[in-house]
Amino acid sequence: MIARVIVDVPSRQTDRPFDYEVPEGMAGWLEVGSRVGVPFGGRVLQGFVIEIADSASVDRTRLKSVAELLDPVPPLLPDMIELSRWMSDKYCCSWTQSLQAMIPAALKGKEERQIALGDEESLDELPPELVDWMRSGDGLVKLDKLIARFPEHLRTVKLALRSGALAQLSSIKDRLSVRxxxxxxxxxxxxxxxxxxxxxxxxxxxxxxxxxxxxxxxxxxxxxxxxxxxxxxxxxxxxxxxxxxxxxxxxxKGRDPYKDRQFARTKPLPLTEGQQEVFGRIVDAMEDGQGRTMLLHGVTGSGKTEVYLQAIQHCLDQARQAIVLVPEISLTPQMVERFKGRFGNAVAVLHSRLSNGERFDEWRKIRSGKAQVAIGARSAIFAPFERIGLIIIDEEHESSYKQEESPKYHAREVAVRRAKQHGAAVVLGSATPSLESFAAASRSAAQAAPGAPSALLPMPHRVGGRPMPEVEVVDMREELRAGNRSMFSRRLHEALLERLERGEQSVLLLNRRGYSTFVMCRSCGHTATCPHCDISLTFHQKSRVLRCHYCGHAEGAPASCPACGSEHIRYFGTGTQRVEEELAKLFPGMRVIRMDVDTTGEKHAHERLLKRFGDREADVLLGTQMVAKGLDFPYVTLVGVIAADTSLHLPDFRAAEKTFQLLTQVAGRAGRHELEGEVVIQTYSPEHYAITTAQRHDYASFSAEELRHRSMMGYPPYCRLVLVTMSHEGLPLLASVSEQFAMELKELAQHQGVLAPLSTGLARALEVLGPVASPISRMKDRYRFQCVIKYRGSIDAAALVRQALRPFTEGSQQKGVLFSVDVDPQMIL
Structure with a gap:
């Protein structure tokens, strides 16, 4: 019996299966998906069995044996092995990286080396007290413990390891074990x-x-x-x-993150006519087993969650399992409560605020069949279910579904692939769908045969016929002309006072944390920048620290300019800390809860803050993007957006889309129950279509205008993108290697007959833009260059990039330049 194993070595040269003989006693246990310890290059390393074979691909006499079986039940299912191969090809990452992405951190085993007594006749070489000490234990000891106990015998131990009097054994130890x-x-x-x-x-x-x-x-x-x-x-x-x-x-004893919480069981609510129509179509898609993907386009407050819950119940009634993905910042206690309240212990929750041990035990609930519903952030798409019937991706437009480290997968694409494997239905839900999803669903609906199921599921009305909140756009240029230099417009100031008097609550959104966004000397113009990155430092008032939000560098705030010595140091821009300070000055006695990365770092801080706000212990919830989604509080009647332009003018072709989505989502937090809601958006660009359409809650007009711009400029959904980023400490070498890579890629595309500008209108075309310096041209002391590959039609751009990379990552041209490939990037920065 031969096991083909992908060994956990992050190297292109070893990114292939290796054959190992399976010892007789292990044969009945070892399966595809098993985790094993195998000898590799003089060490024992973790590996994954991807195939069981009868014959070896090399001479059997050269084969080594599997050293140990790490799990009695394979952590990966055969369909996940196939999925990992697909991910490796699609996202230009190593096979071992895609496998590692699928298992919890607790199972990412590390090599542990131990010392044992060797040949009996050689023990005379060792000091008797050392031999007695080792025999008094179980005969195995870590090398560092042996040295700490007998530091005077270090040379003797070294010689004994060479002669065989002591033996060094390797094994794989998990980072966490069952409690x-x-x-x-x-x-x-x-x-x-x-x-x-x-x-x-x-x-x-x-x-x-x-x-x-x-x-x-x-x-x-x-x-x-x-x-x-x-x-x-x-x-x-x-x-x-x-x-x-x-x-x-x-x-x-399982580590249950919710053991101290009681969840009141809830019953299904009656569905409106619109909800019933959508529910029926989802059920049809689950039952036809075609692996269909549908876009549920429902306005905020339209009752999407109740449709999800009832669709999941139908899925469970069919003895199948469901995965629900929500953005990390939307995975609030409210969301968990809804699912636990409906399905109780059948729900496993997977997200980054749990400890590694808690996540491991929730994962084990799924693998052992004790849970039938997994709810979590993007990595929950790898929940080890055997019979998936439904995958729901709520707020599908969120960029957090894209992983920014290798493997740079998008959970939406992986979900569609898994659904095809299981014949499951995929429901993408959003009030503001990504233009790629909207265009694909619209195209599919237009091309569908008469009577065929539609890929677009609209829910244009709020439950109970509640109106969408009124949205007022305030031109901050006019405020300045009227002499108002405050960060709050007169209308927002007045609206906040009204809520205080009526005992209602408000949500304020500012998409920046910290106190000020940059620090500058007004005498010489010097700006405090990170010494390791090409980016300005953010000032944090509470700790009086300047911090880089890219590499984490921190330094004390200067009292005078480090360049010219002037005392005219000023703090520009507005962060959440500064807004909190201003609220305290303008509204004495106002109770404010601030939610940003700085206040929610501690475990369960997110839950505690939201519970306090839900219990009406605060008048205002102030925060960054994390307050824009998933929140449902009956007394919130005002939403204020301090600066709508924050993300509008970034050098990113999705800037308008992200601004429209954020404004529409946060506006949806107001007036969700009996009390009417109001939204005040402050901006310096009131005429921009992203602002005017968000004011009207008009997705159709926004998408039409934005798609027109994308079509003119040749950006998704009218093409696909691959971003290749190269980095090195030396600028001349980086520039040279980047040029060579771009030339190699163009030659390969030319050879395939697809190298042509997209503007030519050819059905199959690919163009290479760059190399140029990245928008953030230096990060963590490394200079950065990038190439953007645009293509359309049936071109395997990922395969072309992999082929072009080969000489630079494996061959003689390796010069320490690091390459990072991002297929369908969400950020071009």
């Missing part, structure tokens, strides 16, 4: 209480209390709990076990 807790049981059968007490001294009062407590409970309890409740020490309880009156053993 085992010492648990106390009554013996089977247990003595009557009086007879048991008769065996305990009357002076051992606490032992007697512990014993009586166990008899009262008549069920297992943890040793720690019993000791706390009885006042007995752990040693006292163990003494009772030694007498045979109690039994203590280790029991697996």
């Amino acid at each position: 085992q807790v010492l648990t106390v049981f009554l013996p089977e059968p247990a003595l009557p209480l009086e007879e048991a007490l008769a065996q305990v001294s009357t002076r051992a009062a606490k032992q007697r209390v512990a014993l009586m407590l166990m008899y009262e409970r008549a069920e297992a309890t943890t040793l720690q709990e019993l000791a706390q409740q009885s006042g007995a020490s752990a040693a006292s309880v163990k003494a009772l076990a030694e007498k045979g009156l109690l039994v203590i053993r280790e029991v697996e």
Whole structure:
């Protein structure tokens, strides 16, 4: 029996399967998807079995054997192995990187080296005390422990390792293991209480209390709990076990992040006519098994979540499983409560605010079949379900579904692929769909045969016929002309006062954290910039620190200009800290909760802040993007956007789209219940179509205008993009290698007959733009260049890029230049 294994080595040269012989005793256990420890280059490394074969692809006498099987149940299913191969090809990453993305951090095993006693006849070379010490344990010890215990024998240990008197063994150790807790049981059968007490001294009062407590409970309890409740020490309880009156053993205990929370069970709500129509189409798609993808385009407050819940229930009724993806910042306690309230313990939650142990145990719930619904951020798409019936991606337009580190996958694309494997339905939900999804769904709907199921599911009305909130756009240029230099327009100031008087709540959005966005000397113009990145530092008032939000560099705020010595240092721009300070000055007594990366860093901070706001312990919720989505509070009647232009003028072709989406999403937080809502948007560009269409909640007009611009400029959805970024400490070498790469790529495209500007109108065309310096031209002390590849038609651009990269990542032209490939990038920065 031969196992083909992808070994966990992040190198292009080793990115292929290696054959290993399977020992006889392991044959019945080892499967496709198993994690194994295999000898590789003198070490034992983790690997994944991707195929079981009868014959080897090399001479069998040269084969090594699998050293250890790391899991009795394979963590990866065969369909996930196939998915990982597809990801590796599509996203130009190594196969091992795509496999690693699918397993929890706890299973990313690392090599552990231990020392054992070697040949018996060679032990005379070793000091007797060292031999005795090793024999007193289990015969295996970590090298660092051995050195720490016998530092004077370091040279002897080195020689013994060479001669064989000591042997070095390698094994794979997981970063986390299953949590085992010492648990106390009554013996089977247990003595009557009086007879048991008769065996305990009357002076051992606490032992007697512990014993009586166990008899009262008549069920297992943890040793720690019993000791706390009885006042007995752990040693006292163990003494009772030694007498045979109690039994203590280790029991697996899951780390449940929600063990202290009670979720009231909820029942399905009656669906409106529009909801019922959409629900019926989703059910049809689940049942036809074609792996169809549909876009649920529903305005904020249209009841998309209830449709999701009832579709999931139908999926479970068919004995299939469901995956629900939400953006990380929308994975609020409210969202978890809705799903746990409907499906109870059948739900596993996977997101970054859980500890590694909690995430591991939630993942194990899925793998063992105890959970049938997985809800989480983008990596939850790899939930190890065997019979997926439905995949829901809420707020599908969110850029956080795209991973920015390798493998740079998009959860939406992976979801569509997984759904094809399982014959499942994919529902992409959004009030402001990405233009790529909207164009694809519209095209599919237009091309569908009469009577065929549509890929576009509209829900244009709010539940209960509630109106969309009124949106007022304030021109901040006019405010300045009228002498108002405050960051709050007169209308927003007035609206905030009205809410305070009426006891209602407000949400304020500012898409910047920190106090000021840059620090500048008004005498000489010097700007405080990061010494490692080509970017200005952000000032944080509370800690009086300047911080780089790209590499994390921090330094104290200067009292005078480091360039000219002037004391005219000023802080420009507005961050959330500064808005909080201004609110305190203008509205004394106003209770403000600030939510940004700085205030939600601690575990469960996000939940605590939102619970306080939901309990009406604050009048204003001030925050960055994380307050724009997924929140549903009945007393929020005002939403204010401090600066709508923050993302509008970035050097990114999606800037208008992102601005429209953010404004529409945050506007949807107001007036979701009985009280009417109002939205005030402050901007210096009130005539821009992204602002005017957001004011009218008019997605159709926005998409038409934006698609016209994209068509003229040749950007998605009218083409596809690949971004290749190159970086090196030396600028001349980087420029030279970047030029060589671009030439290599153009020659390959020319050879295939596809190299042509998109403006030629050819059905199959590819053009290479660059290399040029990246918009952020230096990061973490490395200069950065980029090439943008635009293409349309049936061109495998990823394969072309992989082929063009080969000489620079594997061959003689390797010169320390790092290449990063981003297929369908969300950010060009």
